[in-house]
Amino acid sequence: MAKRTAVIDIGSNSARMVVYERTSRYGFYLLNETRSRVRISEGAYEKKGYLQPAAIERACRALSQFLSIAKSYKSRKILCIATSAVRDAPNRKAFIKRVEKELGLKIKVIDGQKEAYLGGLAAANLLPISDAVTVDIGGGSTDLALIRDKKVVAVHSMNLGTVRLKELFFDKKKPIEAAEAYIEEALSTLPESFKNGTAVGIGGTARAITKAIMQRDDYTVEKIHAFRFSASDEMKFLKKIANASVLKLSKYGIKKDRLDTIRPGALILMKVLEKISAKEVISSGAGVREGLFLSDLLRGSNHLFPANFDPSVRSLMDRFCTDTRLAANIASTASTLFEALSTPFDLPEALLKHLQVAAKLSRIGIRLDFYGYHRHSAYMVLNDLDYGFMHEDMILIATLIRFNKRRLPKNSFTKPYKKLLPDPDVLSWLSYIVSLAQAIHASNSYGTIKANYKKGVLSIEAPFDTYLAAERIKELEKPGSIAVKLTTS
Template identity: 55%
Template sequence: MAKRTAIIDIGSNSARMIIIERTSRFGFYLLEEVKSRVRIGEGAYENGGLLQPKPMERGYRALKEFLNIAKSYKVRKILCVATSALRDAPNKNIFLNRIKKELKLNIKVIDGEKEAFFGGIAALNLLPIKDGITIDIGGGSTELALIQNSKVLNTISLNLGTVRLKELFFDKGSNIKDAIEFIKKELEKIPDNFSQELAIGIGGTIRALSKSIMQKNQYPLDKLHAFEYELNKEIKYIEKIINSPTHKLKKFYIKKDRFDTIREGALIFAEILKYLNIKKIITSGVGVREGVFLYDLLRNSNYKFPYNFNPSVKSLLDRFCLNEKNSKCFYKNASKIYDAINFLFDKENRFKNHLLIAAKLSNIGIKIDFYEHHKHSSYIILNDLEYKVTHKDIVLISTLIRFHKKKLPANSYIKDFKKLLPSLDIVNWLSFILTLAEIINKDLSCPKFEIFYENKILYIKSENELYLAKEEIKNIKKPAPFAIKFIS
């Protein structure tokens, strides 16, 4: 597969392109993202689905410049798909043939079920979920995928979209009850087996609603992907947005470029959530474009990453890890120490995986600068550890890395993320283990050692002298009163 791949998604409302760079077999990261509100479906739903000349011209111009961007990045492969507006259009070949002839770009028009499947595989591979229902609200249609036990079991496409609803009801000043009746009739097509408590929200409308909720609640982490909330706590707020006049949407932290379709999208979303009896929503920052990429990348592995594989962790190691041997030793040491003393603070083994990811990534900040590299590492984790982890996971891993230099986490730092962190006692123990794991390998020889805890003494037994480690351990801060003794 090409090292750099561009994926273009032409929706009814927007055309978007992402460029992804692969760092290894399954490691990758986002290199570029560009969007154009071409509104290619504008006027189509009032004219029997026919694409109109001006929107087609906007689409052509946007794609032409998308390809210029892809060329500047030396992209080797371009995957381009089109969804609702084009698949519904009787005259779509006029647009498709022009793009192929003049821009040499092949556009694949996908059906609603395939669109839903792409959203489903993006969610199950890049979010910390095993079960749920994806809801992807576009301009012309809404796609749902049923995920159970990390598999996409069923998909459906509904003729519900923000632009469609806007042109059929909102622009004509119709009663909102007419729009709701239209939505409810379409929802009756959803199969009975679509039953889950978790909804995975995909698309611009749902991301805009999540951003609004985050700002309203003064959420401590500025990260949209994997943001979660309970519906019963936010449904009234969503309903206020639906019923708000356009000129008052700003007070809900809605960006101006969303004013024209946010109420339509919020109405569709709210009605689907009620119909499916959803309890909890997790926001997806990925969707059809990432699904198209993963469909190509994972075609020989049943469209799933290997068990316990995290593409973000792998990508960070590929890009920033200077010494793979030391990283593996750090990981091994942290695991051994945790297993020896976790009975003191984490008997259920809830936080071992967080510790081990922190051990793998602790020193990636050296690639930025050696001095204060633990702070650089922590910042990279907080902002770039993206996939297959919750916000609580990200904050804990980042915090452990930030304070793995002989001192325990500072209260002034902890208080900013208090909502997302476990108890201070657990954070202190994990931070101590991470620090000790690195100190034991101070001479970078990855010495063999045994470790056990008895009568408030932590014994470290090794045939190696561990001279530098013994010297440094004198200054390490401990999470509880106990001694550390070395045994030859």
């Protein structure tokens, strides 16, 4: 597979391009994202689906710029797909031929089933979910994928889209009941198997509504991907958006570029959540583009990452870890210490993975600055640990990393994230374990330790000289009454 791959998605509302760079077999990161609001579907639904000249011209100009950007990054592979508006257009062949002739770009038009599958594939691999229904509301269609045990087992596509409903109902000022009836008729084709307590929101409508909820609640994490909200709690909010006048939408936190399509989008989302009996919604920053990239990256592994593989952790390690063997040793030592201390101090087994990831990534900030590496490492995790973790996971890992030198977590740092973090006592012990694991390997020595806790004493046996380690351990702030006995085997 090419080291750098550009993926272009020509949607009904926007055209987007992402450029990914591979860092290892399965490791990758986003190098560039470019968006153009080409509105390829503008005027089409009122004119029997025909793409209009002005929309075609906008699309061609945007695609030309996309290719220039991809070339500047030396992208070896360019994947380009078009969805609902183009596949429904009687003049799509003329559009596709023009793009290929003028720009040398081949466009693959995918059907709704494929579109649904790619969205589901992205969610299954890049969110910590096993079972869910993905809901991708686009400009021309709404596509659903049923995920069971992290596999996409069924897909369904409907001609329900924000631009489609806007032009058919909202622009003509028809009663909202008419739009609701149209949606409900389309939803009547949805198989009964598409029932799930967890819905994954994909696409511009889901992102816009998520941003509005986060803004309203003064949410402390500035990241849409993996944000979770209650479906029942937000039904009234969705209804307000669907029924609001365009002038009042900004009052609800809707951004300018979504003012004309968010009302039909909110109405579709509301009806779909009711239909599938969703109890919670998880927002996804990944969708069709990521799914297309992953279908290429994972073509030899049944479109799934290996078990227990975290792509964001791998990418950070590939790019910023100065010594992967030492990082693995620190993580192993942290696990051994956790096993010794978990029972006496009531540390939840479910948090062991967070501890391991924090220990493994604790030194990645050294690439930026040695003296403040713990701060840099935490910042990098807060901003780049995108895939495979919920917000509470990411915040916990970042907090453990931020305080992995001498001090325990401070209230001034943790207060904004209080609702996302575990009990303060648990947090302190986890932080101490990461700091202790780092201290044990102060001489950058490798080896497997042994640990045992008894009557207030944590006995640690290491297969290397622990002179420097003993000094570092004495400097650590402790979360409770505990003595550390360190010996060399």
